[in-house]
Amino acid sequence: MNPLLTALARFLIFPGLLFAVPAAWFFLWVERKAVALMQERVGPPFMQPFWDFIKLLGKETPPRPGIAGLIMRAWPLIAVSSAAGAVGLLPVLPSQGGFEGDLILLLALLELPSVCIICAGFSSRSLFGEIGSAREAALSVSYNIVFLLAIVSIAASQHTFRLEALAAMHPTFLTVLGVIAILVCLPAKLHINPFSLPNAEQEIYSGPMTEYAGPELAMWELAHGLEWVAATGLVATLVAPHIALAWGTTLLAACLFVVLSVAVVLLLSVLAAATARLAIDSSVRFYWQCTLIFAVLAISSALFVRFWS
Amino acid sequence: MKLWQRLMCTARRRSPWLFHMNAGSCNGCDIEIVAALSPRYDAEQLGVRLEGSPRHADILCVTGPVTRTAVNAVKTVYDQVCGPKAVVAIGSCPATTNVFIDSRTLVGPLDKHVPVDVYVPGCPPRPDAIIAGVARAATILAERGNNPPKTEMVMAETVKPVEEVQP
Amino acid sequence: MNILTMMWKNLRRGYQTLLFPARPKVTARFRGLVQFDPALCTGCAVCRFRCTSRAIEFKAGKGEFTWSYNPGQCTFCGRCVEGCIEHALKEGHTEHALSQQQDTPPVYVVQGELKKSYTVARRPPAPKPAAAPVATPTPNPAPGGTQ
Numbered sequence: 001m002n003p004l005l006t007a008l009a010r011f012l013i014f015p016g017l018l019f020a021v022p023a024a025w026f027f028l029w030v031e032r033k034a035v036a037l038m039q040e041r042v043g044p045p046f047m048q049p050f051w052d053f054i055k056l057l058g059k060e061t062p063p064r065p066g067i068a069g070l071i072m073r074a075w076p077l078i079a080v081s082s083a084a085g086a087v088g089l090l091p092v093l094p095s096q097g098g099f100e101g102d103l104i105l106l107l108a109l110l111e112l113p114s115v116c117i118i119c120a121g122f123s124s125r126s127l128f129g130e131i132g133s134a135r136e137a138a139l140s141v142s143y144n145i146v147f148l149l150a151i152v153s154i155a156a157s158q159h160t161f162r163l164e165a166l167a168a169m170h171p172t173f174l175t176v177l178g179v180i181a182i183l184v185c186l187p188a189k190l191h192i193n194p195f196s197l198p199n200a201e202q203e204i205y206s207g208p209m210t211e212y213a214g215p216e217l218a219m220w221e222l223a224h225g226l227e228w229v230a231a232t233g234l235v236a237t238l239v240a241p242h243i244a245l246a247w248g249t250t251l252l253a254a255c256l257f258v259v260l261s262v263a264v265v266l267l268l269s270v271l272a273a274a275t276a277r278l279a280i281d282s283s284v285r286f287y288w289q290c291t292l293i294f295a296v297l298a299i300s301s302a303l304f305v306r307f308w309s
Numbered sequence: 310m311k312l313w314q315r316l317m318c319t320a321r322r323r324s325p326w327l328f329h330m331n332a333g334s335c336n337g338c339d340i341e342i343v344a345a346l347s348p349r350y351d352a353e354q355l356g357v358r359l360e361g362s363p364r365h366a367d368i369l370c371v372t373g374p375v376t377r378t379a380v381n382a383v384k385t386v387y388d389q390v391c392g393p394k395a396v397v398a399i400g401s402c403p404a405t406t407n408v409f410i411d412s413r414t415l416v417g418p419l420d421k422h423v424p425v426d427v428y429v430p431g432c433p434p435r436p437d438a439i440i441a442g443v444a445r446a447a448t449i450l451a452e453r454g455n456n457p458p459k460t461e462m463v464m465a466e467t468v469k470p471v472e473e474v475q476p
Numbered sequence: 477m478n479i480l481t482m483m484w485k486n487l488r489r490g491y492q493t494l495l496f497p498a499r500p501k502v503t504a505r506f507r508g509l510v511q512f513d514p515a516l517c518t519g520c521a522v523c524r525f526r527c528t529s530r531a532i533e534f535k536a537g538k539g540e541f542t543w544s545y546n547p548g549q550c551t552f553c554g555r556c557v558e559g560c561i562e563h564a565l566k567e568g569h570t571e572h573a574l575s576q577q578q579d580t581p582p583v584y585v586v587q588g589e590l591k592k593s594y595t596v597a598r599r600p601p602a603p604k605p606a607a608a609p610v611a612t613p614t615p616n617p618a619p620g621g622t623q
Contacts, residue, residue, distance in 0.1 A: 032353075038483040041348040042493040045323075048356050054320035055367070058454065059392030062364065128362075206361035213364040213391040274479045349500075351493040401529075404587065405549040408529040420587060430581045430590070432551040437499045442583045444496065449585075 011088035014254065015233065020087040023258070024225025025049040027232065027265050031192070034269035049225065056218035062211075068123065075120040076212070076219035082112035083226035090233045091167040092257045093250050103161045107151060110230055113223050114140045114189070117198070121208025132207025135280050136198035142287035143188040143195075149295035150181035153302040154238065167237045174305070177298050179238050183264070184291055186231055187271060188283065191224075194275035195283050228265065236260035321367070321393065322451035324356045325443055328366035328390065332383050332419070334373025337433040338400035342370065345436035352440050355447070363389040368446050370397045370439075371423075374406040374415045380422055387423045393454040395426040395446040399439055404428045499580065507552045508577035510545055514596045517543065517573035522563045523556035532556055544593035547581055 010016055015023075028049040036043025064072055086109035089102060114136065121133025155161050157174045169175065188195035198207050209220060236257050278286070329342055345352050346359060360366045363386045375383060387396070396419075401407040403419035419425055426449050429442035494500060502508070510532075519541045524534040531549035535542040557574045564572035584590050 036351075036353060037491065038486050039348055040486045040489065040492045041351045042354045042491040042495065043351075044353050044356055048324070051320045051324040051356060052326075052358075054316055055324040058317045058320070059367075062389075062391060206365060209365070210362045211364060217365060270480075270483070273483060348492055349494060351491075354493060355496060401548060401551060405546070407549065408551050410530055410549070418587075425587075427583055427585055428548060428587065429583050430547050430550070432553075435502075435580050437494070438580045438583060440496060445583055445585070 011085065015090050015092050015229075015257070016088040017084055020084060020226055020229050021222065023229050023261075024222060025053070027228045027261070028221075028225045030262060030265050031228070031269045031272070034266055035273045038270070038273040049221070053218050053221060056221065057215050059214035059217075061214040061216060068125070071123050072120065072211070073216060075116045075123065076216045076223060079113040079116040079223035080219050080226065082109045082116075083223050083230055085109045086230040087226055087233060089163065090230065091163040091237055092233070093253055094164070094168070098162060098164050101161045102163050103151070103155055103166065106163060106234070107148065110189075110227075110234070111144070113227050116223075117208050120212070121210075124208070124211035126211050128206070128210045129208050132198050132210070136208060138280055138284055139188055139195060139198060139287075142284045143185045146181055146287055146291045146295045147185040147189070149299050150178040150185070153295070153298040154178035156299070156302040156306055159306065163237075171239075174298060174302055175238070177294065179235060181291065181295055181298060182235055182238070183267075185287075186235070186264075186268060188287070189231055190228055190268065192268060192272040194271075194278045196272075196277050197280055197283060229261065232261040232264040232268075233257065235264050317454060318451040321454045322447045325368050325447040325450065326358045326360045326366045327368050327370055327443065328360055328363045328386070329370045329372070330363075330383060330386055332371050332373040332379040332403065333376035333415075334400070334402060338372035338402070341433045341436050342372070342399065342439060345439045347436075350436040350440060352443065355440065355444055357440075357443060364391055366390055367393065367450060368395045368397055368443060369423075370399050370443070371403050371419055372399045374402040374409050374412075375417065375419055375422060376414050377416055380416050383419070384422055393450055395450045395453075396423055397427045397429060397442050397446050398425045399429045399442065400434055401430055401432050404430065407432060502578055502580065504578070506576075506578045507554045508579045509547050509581050509590075510550065510556060511575050511577050512543060512545065512592070512594055513573045513575075514543075514594050515573075516569075516571050517596055518564075518567070518569075519543075519596065519598060520563050522559040523574060526555040526559040528553055528555060540595055540597045542593060542595045544591065546588065547590040548584075548588065552576075552581075 012018060025047075029044065029046060032048070033043040063069075086106055089098070089106045089109065091098060118133045118137050118140065121129035121136070154175050155166060157172065158166060158169050160166065187193070191198055209217065212220060240256055240260055329339070331339055344350065346357075363369070367390070369387060369390050371383060373379070387394075398404050398419050402409070403425070405418050406412070406415055409415055416422070427442045427446045429438055431438055434442075519534075519536070521534045521536075521541075524532045529549050529551045531546050531551075533542075533544045533546075554576060557572075557576050560572040560574040564570070582590070
C-alpha cells in the first residue's frame with residue numbers, strides 16, 4: 001500500500017487518534033477505578049473521563065493578553081499532538097510501515113509532553129507553576145537517563161533502531177532487563193504515586209497546571225491519557241512479539257495489544273494505591289542510586305554482546 | 310446545536326470539580342468535607358474531584374463565617390473560578406454566621422460578598438449532607454450553564470487595606 | 477507486604493461505600509432540626525433565652541405570642557430543648573413543646589427558606605396534677621402564662 005496512506009491510517013485510525021482517544025479515557029478510568037476498589041471505595045462511573053473532558057470544553061478561560069497567552073495556549077496542543085503521534089508510531093500491526101530509526105522519533109515524541117509541562121509551568125508566570133515545573137524538570141532528568149539507556153540497550157542488543165524489528169524480536173535476558181527498567185520509569189513518566197510530586201495537589205496548588213482552565217485543561221487531560229496509552233503500549237509491544245504473525249489475524253494482534261496495555265495499567269495502579277508520594281530528593285535519589293546501576297549494566301552488556309558477536 | 314447543549318448539561322452535572330476554601334472556619338466543616346471523600350461516603354462516585362487550583366474547579370465550597378482578613382481572599386478566589394460556577398456554603402457559619410452573630414471580626418454572611426447557590430445547614434453538616442449539597446449544586450450548574458449570567462468581577466480593582474477595628 | 481495484603485482484602489470484600497443517595501442512619505440522640513408543638517407551648521421563652529445563636533425569636537403580643545425558628549442560624553446544640561424540658565418539669569408538666577428531629581437537616585437554596593414562624597394564642601394555664609399526699613398543699617395559684 002502507499003506508505004503515506006499507511007502512515008495516515010496509523011496516525012488517524014489505529015493505533016492513532018480514533019482508537020487512542022477513547023482508549024485514553026478508558027485507561028484513565030481503569031486506573032481510577034482500580035485505585036478506588038483497592039481503597040474500598042466505589043470509584044467513578046465508567047464514562048467519567050469523557051464527561052470531564054466535555055465539561056472542560058465548556059468552561060471559560062481567563063483573559064490572557066499578548067504573546068504570553070498565545071504561548072500558554074500552544075503548550076497543551078503540542079503535548080496532545082506529540083502524544084498522539086507517539087501512539088500512532090507504535091508497531092502494533094505487522095504492516096511493514098515505519099522507517100529506519102523510528103525508535104528515536106518515538107522516544108522524542110514520548111518526551112515532548114513532559115517538556116511541554118515544564119515550559120507551561122514557567123510560561124504561566126505563577127509561583128506555584130514555577131515550583132512544580134522545577135520539580136518536574138529534576139524528576140525528568142533523573143528518570144529519563146534510565147529510560148533511554150534501557151531502550152537503547154534493547155535496541156543495541158538487537159542491532160536495530162527500527163520499531164518493527166524490535167516488536168518482532170525474541171526475548172533474551174537483556175531485553176527482559178530492559179523492559180523491567182522501562183516499567184520502573186513509567187510511574188515517574190505518568191505522574192502517579194510514588195512519583196506524583198509534580199502535580200501534587202494541595203501542596204503546590206496543582207503545580208504547572210495552576211493557571212490553566214477550560215479547553216486548555218481538557219487538552220492537558222487528554223495529553224495525559226494519551227501518554228498512558230503510548231507508554232503502556234510501548235511496553236506491550238516490546239513484551240509480546242508479533243503473535244499475529246503466528247495467528248494470522250490483525251484483530252487478534254489488536255486485542256492482545258489492548259489486553260497487555262490494560263495489564264500494565266493495572267500493575268501501575270496497584271503500585272499507585274500501595275505507595276505514598278515521595279519527596280523530590282527521595283525520588284531523584286531513587287533513580288540515580290538504585291536504577292541507574294542496572295541501566296548502566298544493561299547498556300554495557302548490550303555493547304559487549306554486540307562487539308563480541 | 311441542541312445535542313451539544315444537552316451533552317454539556319449532562320457533563321456539567323456528572324463532573325463537578327470542587328475547590329474548598331476556609332474563610333475563618335473552626336475546621337469542623339473542613340474535617341467533614343475530608344470525610345466526604347473517604348471510602349464510606351466517597352464523593353468520587355458522583356465524579357467529584359477535589360482540585361488544587363480554583364481555575365480548575367466548578368464549585369467553590371466555602372466554610373466558616375467570613376472574617377475581616379479572609380473576605381478579600383474569598384472574593385479573589387471567587388473571581389478566579391472560571392466559567393459556569395456555583396458556590397456552596399457549607400455549615401451554618403457562611404449562611405448566617407451562626408453563633409458568632411455579634412462578633413466584630415466578621416463581615417457578615419457569605420452572600421453579602423459572593424452569590425451563594427446552595428446552603429448546607431449543620432454544625433458541622435454530616436458528610437452525606439455535604440454530598441447532597443454538592444449534587445444539588447451540580448444540577449443547578451447543569452441548568453445554568455447554557456445561559457451563563459455575565460459574572461462581573463466581585464473584587465474591586467484595587468485592594469483596599471483592611472481598616473483597623475476601633476477599640 | 478502488609479499493604480498488599482490489605483489491598484487484596486479490600487478487593488475481596490468489595491466496596492464499603494454508601495451509594496448516593498443512600499444515607500446512614502443517625503443515632504438515637506442525634507440533634508437535628510428543632511420541632512415546635514404549638515399546642516403544648518406555654519410561652520415562657522426560656523428557649524429564646526438559652527439559644528446560643530439567636531435562631532429562636534419570641535415576640536409577645538396581646539393575648540398571643542409569635543415563636544419563630546431559623547434553622548440556618550441554628551447550631552443544633554440542644555440547649556433550647558433542655559430548657560423547655562426543665563421548665564416543663566418545674567411547672568409539673570410532663571409534656572413540652574420542643575423536641576429535636578432525629579434526621580439530618582435538608583439542604584436549601586434560598587436564604588431563610590427553612591425559617592418557620594408560629595403565632596400561638598395564649599391559653600389559660602393547665603391545672604396542676606394532684607399534689608403528692610405527703611406534701612402540704614400550697615396556697616399559691618398556678619403561675620399564669622403572662623410575662
